[in-house]
Amino acid sequence: MLDLSVLDEYAKQFHGMQRNDARSIEQSIQSIRERWILTRFLDGFLTSISPFDTIVVLPTVESIDVETLELCKEGIERYFIEPTGLQLGVEIQGVDTDYAKEFENLKIQTEEGTKTFEYNLFGRFRVKPFKSTLIFVDDSEFFREASKRVTGLTDVGSDAITVLARAHKKGRIKDGKYIDMTEKEKREYMRLVAAHEIRHAMGFLEDINNVWSHQKMGYPDVPSCLGYSKFQIPSALCEGCRDSIISLWYGIQLRTGKEYITQDTS
Numbered sequence: 001m002l003d004l005s006v007l008d009e010y011a012k013q014f015h016g017m018q019r020n021d022a023r024s025i026e027q028s029i030q031s032i033r034e035r036w037i038l039t040r041f042l043d044g045f046l047t048s049i050s051p052f053d054t055i056v057v058l059p060t061v062e063s064i065d066v067e068t069l070e071l072c073k074e075g076i077e078r079y080f081i082e083p084t085g086l087q088l089g090v091e092i093q094g095v096d097t098d099y100a101k102e103f104e105n106l107k108i109q110t111e112e113g114t115k116t117f118e119y120n121l122f123g124r125f126r127v128k129p130f131k132s133t134l135i136f137v138d139d140s141e142f143f144r145e146a147s148k149r150v151t152g153l154t155d156v157g158s159d160a161i162t163v164l165a166r167a168h169k170k171g172r173i174k175d176g177k178y179i180d181m182t183e184k185e186k187r188e189y190m191r192l193v194a195a196h197e198i199r200h201a202m203g204f205l206e207d208i209n210n211v212w213s214h215q216k217m218g219y220p221d222v223p224s225c226l227g228y229s230k231f232q233i234p235s236a237l238c239e240g241c242r243d244s245i246i247s248l249w250y251g252i253q254l255r256t257g258k259e260y261i262t263q264d265t266s
């Protein structure tokens with residue numbers, strides 16, 4: 001359990017300091033976990049990042065099922081908001097037609113779904129001066145053809161996320177084929193895809209893999225953590241990822257005075 005009073009002490013110690021000047025103090029901390037939690041806290045406390053406090057689930061076309069949108073919302077609430085205690089809202093909205101048209105044009109202008117372009121479509125081209133974090137739920141032919149495996153993509157700390165409705169409709173893809181899943185498992189997979197992507201966007205955390213592990217945070221590895229790009233079903237936020245998120249947002253809270261963490265997170 002993360003002790004917030006430790007973070008309160010950090011706030012006193014580092015108040016008014018430049019982010020870069022704090023690094024030598026960080027580096028002198030022996031415990032990997034303590035150092036990581038401090039790093040996360042200072043990233044929130046001493047930098048200018050100010051994420052939105054509302055997440056909007058936005059279908060890109062009318063044909064996306066309401067149930068798919070609801071599963072995304074449920075997944076974010078159940079697997080990201082509840083375990084961290086963050087005061088964030090999740091709303092479902094209708095198709096933004098102007099935006100959908102603009103996005104279709106971008107796709108038409110492309111001859112081939114190259115890897116780079118596909119990536120850009122998923123993430124970068126979505127980036128606009130938004131007023132909330134947007135989770136686009138897409139179901140276009142482009143993604144069906146162009147990507148063999150991916151069902152969601154997000155840049156860490158981005159305000160725009162893409163998830164594909166096929167996670168709910170068809171389930172998980174392995175080696176270019178959909179694996180056998182029950183309807184219940186597909187629904188859970190859709191929830192987890194949305195929560196996994198929100199962990200990137202609002203948790204400011206990379207995928208857990210060989211390069212970027214829980215050990216690097218000073219926490220034990222948890223194979224059922226939803227931070228893995230090929231997360232298991234079921235899975236959930238592990239303690240390390242949860243503490244990382246709380247520490248960052250508590251830093252943002254103490255800097256901005258906006259209350260994000262109100263409940264006892266034990």
Ligand SMILES: [Zn+2]
Pocket residue numbers: 196200206207228229
């Ligand atoms: Zn990921």
Ligand SMILES: [Zn+2]
Pocket residue numbers: 208214222225226227237238239240241242
């Ligand atoms: Zn984790």
